[in-house]
Amino acid sequence: MSEIDRRRFLRLTGLGVAGMGLGSGLGTGLGRGVYASAAPATGDLEMWSWNGDGTYPEIHQAARAQWEAADDANGLRVTYTDFGQYVTRLKTVLAGGVPPDLVQMPWAGEYHDIIDANQLLALDDVIGAGFPALFQPIMDSLVYNDKTWAIPLDVNTLTIGYNLVAFEEAGVEVPTSLDELIAIAEPLRAAGYEPLGVSAKDGWPMGDLWFAQVAYTDQSGDAIRRAERGEISWDDDVFVAAAANVEKMAKGGLFAEGGSANDTATIVGQFATERFAMMYPVGNFLTGLIDQTSGGEVAYDLFAFPSPDGSQDSISTGGVAEMFSVPMNGENAEAAIELMRTFLSPEGLVELVDRDFIPATGDADTAANDDPIYVKMTSFQENAQTRVIYDPEVYAALTNEMTSLYNGDSTPDDVVKALADAAG
Amino acid sequence: MLLFIVILLVPVVAVIVLGFSGWTGFDLQQIRWEGARNYWELTKDSFFLAAFRHTVVLIAATALLMNALGLAAAMVVNSRVRGSEFLRIAMFLPLGLSPIITAVIWQRMLGPFGIVNEALGWFGISPVDFFGQPRMAFIALIAAYVWQYAGYNMLLYYAALQSLPTERVEAAAVDGASKWGQFRHVVLPYLRPVVAVVVILNLIGGWKIFDIVYVLTGGGPNRATDVLATYLYEQSFTFSNVGYASAIATIIIGLAVVSSLTRRAVAGSDTA
Numbered sequence: 001m002s003e004i005d006r007r008r009f010l011r012l013t014g015l016g017v018a019g020m021g022l023g024s025g026l027g028t029g030l031g032r033g034v035y036a037s038a039a040p041a042t043g044d045l046e047m048w049s050w051n052g053d054g055t056y057p058e059i060h061q062a063a064r065a066q067w068e069a070a071d072d073a074n075g076l077r078v079t080y081t082d083f084g085q086y087v088t089r090l091k092t093v094l095a096g097g098v099p100p101d102l103v104q105m106p107w108a109g110e111y112h113d114i115i116d117a118n119q120l121l122a123l124d125d126v127i128g129a130g131f132p133a134l135f136q137p138i139m140d141s142l143v144y145n146d147k148t149w150a151i152p153l154d155v156n157t158l159t160i161g162y163n164l165v166a167f168e169e170a171g172v173e174v175p176t177s178l179d180e181l182i183a184i185a186e187p188l189r190a191a192g193y194e195p196l197g198v199s200a201k202d203g204w205p206m207g208d209l210w211f212a213q214v215a216y217t218d219q220s221g222d223a224i225r226r227a228e229r230g231e232i233s234w235d236d237d238v239f240v241a242a243a244a245n246v247e248k249m250a251k252g253g254l255f256a257e258g259g260s261a262n263d264t265a266t267i268v269g270q271f272a273t274e275r276f277a278m279m280y281p282v283g284n285f286l287t288g289l290i291d292q293t294s295g296g297e298v299a300y301d302l303f304a305f306p307s308p309d310g311s312q313d314s315i316s317t318g319g320v321a322e323m324f325s326v327p328m329n330g331e332n333a334e335a336a337i338e339l340m341r342t343f344l345s346p347e348g349l350v351e352l353v354d355r356d357f358i359p360a361t362g363d364a365d366t367a368a369n370d371d372p373i374y375v376k377m378t379s380f381q382e383n384a385q386t387r388v389i390y391d392p393e394v395y396a397a398l399t400n401e402m403t404s405l406y407n408g409d410s411t412p413d414d415v416v417k418a419l420a421d422a423a424g
Numbered sequence: 425m426l427l428f429i430v431i432l433l434v435p436v437v438a439v440i441v442l443g444f445s446g447w448t449g450f451d452l453q454q455i456r457w458e459g460a461r462n463y464w465e466l467t468k469d470s471f472f473l474a475a476f477r478h479t480v481v482l483i484a485a486t487a488l489l490m491n492a493l494g495l496a497a498a499m500v501v502n503s504r505v506r507g508s509e510f511l512r513i514a515m516f517l518p519l520g521l522s523p524i525i526t527a528v529i530w531q532r533m534l535g536p537f538g539i540v541n542e543a544l545g546w547f548g549i550s551p552v553d554f555f556g557q558p559r560m561a562f563i564a565l566i567a568a569y570v571w572q573y574a575g576y577n578m579l580l581y582y583a584a585l586q587s588l589p590t591e592r593v594e595a596a597a598v599d600g601a602s603k604w605g606q607f608r609h610v611v612l613p614y615l616r617p618v619v620a621v622v623v624i625l626n627l628i629g630g631w632k633i634f635d636i637v638y639v640l641t642g643g644g645p646n647r648a649t650d651v652l653a654t655y656l657y658e659q660s661f662t663f664s665n666v667g668y669a670s671a672i673a674t675i676i677i678g679l680a681v682v683s684s685l686t687r688r689a690v691a692g693s694d695t696a
Contacts, residue, residue, distance in 0.1 A: 088661040095450045113664045117450035258536025260556035392663050404646040407556050
């Protein structure tokens with residue numbers, strides 16, 4: 001049977017669906033073969049991502065090599081677009097009906113927008129077929145309208161990076177409460193260091209400062225979700241208290257010179273050249289960049305924002321780092337899913353772990369990477385709290401108003417009022 | 425003609441029509457007719473009103489500065505004093521840059537660890553958070569915009585000065601008019617129609633200003649430098665409110681058209 005005839009036959013008889021089930025039973029390697037024969041790519045696969053810096057491209061290239069080495073695989077083209085332009089371009093090609101085959105998907109409001117626009121394939125049926133067991137809380141966070149529309153590659157935690165030498169010179173220890181954190185600013189300055197640089201200009205870290213405090217002020221752990229469902233108001237006390245904690249840090253002089261004009265490149269540069277004693281946020285997407293910028297010369301470690309009164313264990317924020325969706329109108333949907341299987345294959349998981357990424361599955365052997373920073377990041381993952389608001393207008397209000405709070409131009413009440421106003 | 429209709433007219437008409445709709449921008453079948461609701465919402469939208477106000481202030485400030493600097497530079501260049509050639513080139517060069525590049529240059533210069541703050545540090549002055557403080561961010565934006573486009577005004581004024589009858593200036597000088605008097609009573613009245621046209625050209629360009637704002641400040645901090653076009657962009661591409669964004673675009677088109685008609689009226693009255 002010719003290739004075209006076989007494709008037509010499989011489509012007519014629905015054997016493509018049966019192939020998914022077979023793939024589920026046979027695991028990653030054979031699962032791939034079933035998909036490839038069910039619907040071979042009609043040309044090179046095209047994948048879009050915004051993670052063109054750091055070590056993510058190495059992960060993509062490793063998967064590409066593995067993918068292209070397969071007998072019947074087509075090539076893979078990866079297109080990187082800076083995040084600032086990514087969502088705009090993605091929405092444009094989706095609206096135009098000519099999307100790439102596999103797209104990195106933002107985990108905030110755009111995810112829901114694009115699903116609402118009926119632009120993505122639901123992936124519930126394939127997640128159990130040939131993929132490792134993915135972390136359930138993470139998968140739960142990706143469910144919208146009762147379906148799952150994205151597959152996570154890895155997860156991250158956002159914590160504070162601190163310079164070991166700076167702390168030693170200033171005679172300070174890792175803080176265990178908010179007051180202690182604020183109190184170390186002065187001795188650090190006296191030792192010649194700016195205390196805590198935050199990549200405020202990028203916007204989203206301003207939201208994360210607040211999320212990091214909500215992790216403590218919200219004992220229920222789901223206040224944000226309840227606010228999104230309209231069950232509680234956005235000006236609830238737990239949200240005010242979180243903003244008040246950030247205000248306390250700002251007024252306490254914790255944040256470094258440069259204020260809200262600092263972006264990621266700036267704070268990494270200042271941290272790598274040992275001008276900033278601490279930087280936030282640090283996730284596995286930045287550890288490689290810190291090492292590259294400092295030439296591996298900066299000795300640093302991580303700690304999560306301590307609980308306000310020091311009575312609780314430290315909680316980091318975290319969530320999906322990189323996740324992919326398959327556009328509804330993509331030409332090679334099944335092949336794109338196969339590519340995701342390649343990313344999460346045993347070989348793919350090794351590539352992730354080797355490069356300090358935390359795979360979104362417990363099947364990965366993270367113990368194989370004994371780098372202390374990596375070990376610390378994986379330990380933070382155990383109690384990490386989510387950090388996402390899905391309503392883009394509420395999220396924009398949060399990042400904007402938190403920037404003002406950070407600059408001393410706004411109050412905690414202003415922050416929650418902005419959230420409530422944006423939610424309408 | 426067909427090309428004009430397809431490339432220019434159809435998109436403009438489409439934007440105007442979409443301004444009366446609710447649409448996420450994805451599926452044409454999901455367009456909902458909303459009547460004038462978007463425009464009614466805009467009158468109550470504090471972010472839109474702030475963006476409108478910022479745009480007006482930006483246009484007023486940049487037009488004033490660009491005309492003052494452009495005219496002054498044109499006078500110097502026209503006088504052909506020593507260094508005037510250098511001034512002409514220095515004013516003209518930024519025009520050759522993309523606004524994106526201009527924004528990046530100014531971002532680097534005024535950034536927290538940029539050359540300006542380094543220089544302030546030499547004099548013991550604390551660093552200035554140019555992009556963190558609303559007022560400073562707005563001033564930085566005006567400075568970058570004026571730096572880029574003042575040369576354009578200079579060229580227009582310089583061209584007009586080429587046709588200035590020198591005998592009028594000489595007669596004023598003979599009558600004892602000072603340099604300032606010559607400028608005020610002879611040169612400026614002669615340039616009045618040119619000034620009017622240049623100001624209106626600045627207005628037309630100002631209503632649609634986007635790129636330099638988007639890259640330099642992103643409309644921040646906390647919307648302090650948001651202008652009509654950046655707010656339109658956010659509504660359209662971040663919030664997927666394409667109908668609402670189209671209403672904003674229609675307003676920008678309207679303002680540009682009114683400015684353009686004013687320019688024609690001014691030019692017409694001066695040639696009549």
